[in-house]
Amino acid sequence: MRHQLIRHDQFWRKTWIRSFSYFVFLLYPTLSKAQLIERDSAFTSSEAITGHPGFSIHRDNYFITGIPMNQQPTRNNSDIKYQISFKQRLRKTPLPGGLFPYITYSQKAFWDIYRDSKPFDEINFNPGLALVRPFFLKGHRLAYATLSLEHESNGRDSVYSRSWNFMAFSLRSQLDERWIVGLRFWLPMSYKDDNPDLMDYVGYAEANATYRIKPDKWSVDITAKKGKGWNRRGSIQAQLNWRPFKDENQYLMLQWFQGYGESLIDYREHTSMIRIGFMLKATTLGIY
Numbered sequence: 238m239r240h241q242l243i244r245h246d247q248f249w250r251k252t253w254i255r256s257f258s259y260f261v262f263l264l265y266p267t268l269s270k271a272q273l274i275e276r277d278s279a280f281t282s283s284e285a286i287t288g289h290p291g292f293s294i295h296r297d298n299y300f301i302t303g304i305p306m307n308q309q310p311t312r313n314n315s316d317i318k319y320q321i322s323f324k325q326r327l328r329k330t331p332l333p334g335g336l337f338p339y340i341t342y343s344q345k346a347f348w349d350i351y352r353d354s355k356p357f358d359e360i361n362f363n364p365g366l367a368l369v370r371p372f373f374l375k376g377h378r379l380a381y382a383t384l385s386l387e388h389e390s391n392g393r394d395s396v397y398s399r400s401w402n403f404m405a406f407s408l409r410s411q412l413d414e415r416w417i418v419g420l421r422f423w424l425p426m427s428y429k430d431d432n433p434d435l436m437d438y439v440g441y442a443e444a445n446a447t448y449r450i451k452p453d454k455w456s457v458d459i460t461a462k463k464g465k466g467w468n469r470r471g472s473i474q475a476q477l478n479w480r481p482f483k484d485e486n487q488y489l490m491l492q493w494f495q496g497y498g499e500s501l502i503d504y505r506e507h508t509s510m511i512r513i514g515f516m517l518k519a520t521t522l523g524i525y
Contacts, residue, residue, distance in 0.1 A: 282371035285379050285522075286337050287329060294486075294519040295341050296322035297458075301492055302350075303512025312351040316358065318512055320345045324367075324524070332368075339367040339524070341385070347500055359500045363389045369524045380410035381524045387423075391501045399501035401435060402426045407525035417447040421525055438497040438504050440464045440471060453483050464497060472496025478516065490516040 300319040304310035322343035331337050343363040349356050365387035374380050383406070390400035403426055409419035422442045428435065445460040456478045464470030476492040493511045498504045 282373055282379070283331055283335065283337075285371050286326065286369070289521055291326040291329070293324060293521075294322065294517060295324040295523070296320065296343050297490075297516055297518050298322055299490060299492075299514060299516035301490060301512040301514030301516075303492075303510055305509060306493075306495075306511055307507075307509040313349070315351050317348040317350045318346070318510075319348070334370065335372075336368045336370050339369060341365040341367055341387075345500075359391055359502045361389060361391055361501050363387060367524065374410055378410055378412060379522055380408065381522065383407045383409070383525050385525070389501065393502075396431065397502060399432050399435075399504070401428050401432065405525075409523065409525050411522050414452055415449045417522065419445045419525060421445070432501070432504065435498075435504060436465045438464045438470050454480055456480075462496070462498070470497050472498055478518065486518050486520050488516040488518055490514060 298321055300317070302315070302317045304315045308314060320343065322341075324339050324341045327338040327340065341364070345361045345363070346357060347359045349358050365385050367383050367385035370382045372380055372382065385405045385407070386402075387405060388400070388402050391398070393399070403423045405421060405423040407419060407421040409417070411417045420442065421444075424441070425436060440463045443460055443462045445458070447456055447458050449456045458474075458476045458478065460474045462471045462473075472494065473496055474492065474494045476490050478488045478490050480486075480488050491511070491513050495509050497507060499508045499510070
């Protein structure tokens with residue numbers, strides 16, 4: 238058993254080193270060209286970060302409620318889902334290489350408010366440390382390359398415990414006035430014994446896109462993941478956002494989730510939920 242654990246650790250260590258080297262190899266030409274483009278820009282890539290508050294929204298913050306689409310709605314399978322997410326920049330000036338360090342934190346909860354005792358079914362905690370490199374693509378399109386070290390768990394014990402640590406790499410860019418696209422890859426560094434097959438359901442990457450149907454008014458967000466293997470595991474989340482007031486970052490949001498891994502506790506269960514509610518969204522390009 239000990240030798241199996243050693244071989245397992247060696248496998249992930251080699252996989253991480255190779256993947257990180259490959260990521261840097263692919264990213265280096267882009268960053269080199271970005272430095273040349275940056276000199277011709279109206280503002281530098283660093284100012285794209287330092288021009289905004291150090292403490293800001295990370296992922297969407299929302300409070301939504303809804304029902305399942307694949308079964309008869311009841312008090313036991315309808316819920317409230319909410320997310321709190323923020324980030325803190327640790328330096329006003331960049332580190333060598335134009336890197337900005339961040340602390341990130343997201344917390345996603347599933348609240349069975351329609352049951353008699355109104356229990357919380359699940360809370361997922363996701364703190365992280367990130368290094369962000371802003372740069373410009375051709376045409377002065379702002380982009381972020383991010384390397385992050387993250388932990389995700391549900392803070393529970395015994396058979397209900399779910400936890401993992403991972404390294405993630407992401408690229409995110411605003412292509413034009415309407416389109417924002419991103420890719421994110423992660424490598425697990427350790428698992429809890431209770432969820433060793435987590436990657437079978439959530440995979441190793443996600444793709445996301447935002448399309449502004451009517452800028453400053455209507456937009457659509459889509460995030461897709463593919464589980465490991467040739468099967469239908471994975472997930473897709475789509476949401477329609479409406480911004481009532483142009484000068485505020487408050488939205489009404491309709492969200493649809495289909496697939497696996499919406500929560501850590503039930504990552505092996507297929508979920509199909511539609512929810513509606515209130516959202517606070519960042520007004521600037523997110524780092525991932």
